[in-house]
Amino acid sequence: MVDGVAQVAGQSQLTAIVNTGDDSDFYGLRVCPDLDICTYVLAGTIDARGWGYASDTFRCLEGLSTYGLDAWFGLGDRDLATHLFRTIRLGAGHTLDQISREMCAALGVDATLLPMTNDRVHTRITTPTGVLAFQEYLVKGGAKEEILSITFDGIETAVPAPGVLEAIAAASTIVVAPSSPIVSIGTILAVPGIRDALIVRRADCVAVSPIIGGRPVEGPAHRFLAGAGYNECSATQMARLYADVAGTFILDTRDANEVPAIEALGVQAVLRDILMPDRTQRARLADEVLAAVSV
Amino acid sequence: MVDGVAQVAGQSQLTAIVNTGDDSDFYGLRVCPDLDICTYVLAGTIDARGWGYASDTFRCLEGLSTYGLDAWFGLGDRDLATHLFRTIRLGAGHTLDQISREMCAALGVDATLLPMTNDRVHTRITTPTGVLAFQEYLVKGGAKEEILSITFDGIETAVPAPGVLEAIAAASTIVVAPSSPIVSIGTILAVPGIRDALIVRRADCVAVSPIIGGRPVEGPAHRFLAGAGYNECSATQMARLYADVAGTFILDTRDANEVPAIEALGVQAVLRDILMPDRTQRARLADEVLAAVSV
Numbered sequence: 158m159v160d161g162v163a164q165v166a167g168q169s170q171l172t173a174i175v176n177t178g179d180d181s182d183f184y185g186l187r188v189c190p191d192l193d194i195c196t197y198v199l200a201g202t203i204d205a206r207g208w209g210y211a212s213d214t215f216r217c218l219e220g221l222s223t224y225g226l227d228a229w230f231g232l233g234d235r236d237l238a239t240h241l242f243r244t245i246r247l248g249a250g251h252t253l254d255q256i257s258r259e260m261c262a263a264l265g266v267d268a269t270l271l272p273m274t275n276d277r278v279h280t281r282i283t284t285p286t287g288v289l290a291f292q293e294y295l296v297k298g299g300a301k302e303e304i305l306s307i308t309f310d311g312i313e314t315a316v317p318a319p320g321v322l323e324a325i326a327a328a329s330t331i332v333v334a335p336s337s338p339i340v341s342i343g344t345i346l347a348v349p350g351i352r353d354a355l356i357v358r359r360a361d362c363v364a365v366s367p368i369i370g371g372r373p374v375e376g377p378a379h380r381f382l383a384g385a386g387y388n389e390c391s392a393t394q395m396a397r398l399y400a401d402v403a404g405t406f407i408l409d410t411r412d413a414n415e416v417p418a419i420e421a422l423g424v425q426a427v428l429r430d431i432l433m434p435d436r437t438q439r440a441r442l443a444d445e446v447l448a449a450v451s452v
Numbered sequence: 453m454v455d456g457v458a459q460v461a462g463q464s465q466l467t468a469i470v471n472t473g474d475d476s477d478f479y480g481l482r483v484c485p486d487l488d489i490c491t492y493v494l495a496g497t498i499d500a501r502g503w504g505y506a507s508d509t510f511r512c513l514e515g516l517s518t519y520g521l522d523a524w525f526g527l528g529d530r531d532l533a534t535h536l537f538r539t540i541r542l543g544a545g546h547t548l549d550q551i552s553r554e555m556c557a558a559l560g561v562d563a564t565l566l567p568m569t570n571d572r573v574h575t576r577i578t579t580p581t582g583v584l585a586f587q588e589y590l591v592k593g594g595a596k597e598e599i600l601s602i603t604f605d606g607i608e609t610a611v612p613a614p615g616v617l618e619a620i621a622a623a624s625t626i627v628v629a630p631s632s633p634i635v636s637i638g639t640i641l642a643v644p645g646i647r648d649a650l651i652v653r654r655a656d657c658v659a660v661s662p663i664i665g666g667r668p669v670e671g672p673a674h675r676f677l678a679g680a681g682y683n684e685c686s687a688t689q690m691a692r693l694y695a696d697v698a699g700t701f702i703l704d705t706r707d708a709n710e711v712p713a714i715e716a717l718g719v720q721a722v723l724r725d726i727l728m729p730d731r732t733q734r735a736r737l738a739d740e741v742l743a744a745v746s747v
Binding site for chain 2: 184185186201209213214216217219220221223224225226233234235236237238239241242245248259261263264399
């Protein structure tokens with residue numbers, strides 16, 4: 158979605174507020190998976206698999222594995238520079254938003270990528286066999302286990318990063334990307350102050366469904382929904398979760414039957430093809446999404 | 453020299469005591485250049501240039517450079533795993549000698565590689581323009597500047613690493629490698645206790661000249677000698693520096709004219725071809741060196 162909006166509106170017009178609940182330390186290095194994906198997408202250096210640096214090599218990880226370290230999180234060699242640089246800067250007292258600005262400048266990204274908060278928040282997944290960090294559950298465990306509960310440790314005292322509330326207040330249009338409503342968007346909305354800032358911008362805020370035909374377009378969103386106590390995995394359920402912040406909801410034309418239920422929430426429902434298999438389609442959908450609220 | 457002795461005596465019979473005064477932190481990672489070279493040599497993974505991991509790539513370093521970090525120290529991607537692993541282990545409270553044993557085990561090295569000390573020692577080079585860390589002087593600056601003085605910060609309180617004094621006491625033969633007498637061997641000898649331990653093993657200790665025809669075989673040893681106050685760069689000067697610890701001195705046949713001066717020091721002088729351009733020559737010289745004291 159970030160790529161589409163950047164294409165349509167221009168990178169300099171885009172501020173993305175990014176989930177940091179998935180951030181983890183690997184080998185003593187701070188890894189921010191969502192910030193990194195957004196940065197690499199906008200820098201044009203994202204790998205075809207959807208994360209990591211394009212065509213990266215894994216010599217360092219192979220070496221760490223030789224030394225007996227667990228190497229399930231696929232950190233590429235070029236990607237490591239990102240985590241190493243971030244770790245050095247954090248150690249020198251810089252904040253995550255400052256570091257994100259530095260990285261964007263270095264990679265020629267004109268958009269502003271803001272962490273939801275500079276404070277540590279840890280998304281924890283409780284399964285029947287224990288409590289896991291988000292990446293452990295998703296990447297190491299392959300999201301196979303049932304989720305009993307989800308917590309965002311540290312969220313109560315987290316403060317929105319500098320610029321986050323200001324960007325929400327100043328934006329001409331706000332797009333809630335079709336990401337996980339629980340462990341991606343949900344985490345951002347749980348940072349004290351962010352949901353309230355969005356509520357007053359509801360008329361200019363449009364959410365895009367991550368669900369088609371009762372199934373997530375990608376990822377195990379249904380598991381996270383269930384883990385958060387929502388047994389329904391549908392576009393309507395998404396619109397319900399965002400009804401207080403997004404006055405407009407884009408759902409797939411294949412889910413047209415759900416329009417009445419969504420409109421009943423007081424949300425404007427707009428039918429579009431929400432699949433974005435390539436850059437052209439991303440721009441097409443972004444254009445439609447931005448148009449949906451500027452009407 | 454380490455490779456030659458390992459070939460002749462067998463890795464399991466070799467304990468190397470290694471200089472750590474050149475150790476530096478790069479990007480927050482502990483780099484031990486001399487330990488790494490010895491480890492990679494014995495693992496058969498040393499690069500053809502004489503340091504670093506064989507055929508390494510430099511994607512991470514390129515990335516760090518993109519982020520604006522100084523990238524003059526050529527850390528390869530596979531090599532980074534070594535420094536990252538060491539840094540993690542140090543952070544967990546392990547000592548350098550323990551970590552060296554772990555790395556050797558992981559890489560199939562049967563020799564024992566011991567840091568001269570587990571304590572931090574910093575070789576500092578004072579030039580007309582300032583005080584530099586060893587690697588800054590050698591690698592970043594290309595060893596171009598005159599040296600006014602050399603210090604080993606921390607050496608007074610450094611303690612030999614566990615096993616160092618024991619290895620010196622137990623060795624059948626001790627070889628002082630043809631390395632820098634000031635900033636490599638000299639640093640090791642400056643660790644309190646090591647020189648004294650060698651003095652009592654003088655009869656079984658043989659030093660190999662790093663000089664032929666008044667010039668170092670490799671590296672800027674003459675600069676370090678001058679910086680330490682020795683204006684003579686000769687095999688005899690080397691023998692003089694080691695006279696109290698090495699009862700036998702191997703010098704190149706081209707320096708045969710220096711034999712009387714060396715014998716006058718009470719040191720047995722042995723003429724050999726000290727060049728080791730390849731593995732076969734290393735084994736040949738090691739064989740001759742070990743034979744020189746077992747007579």
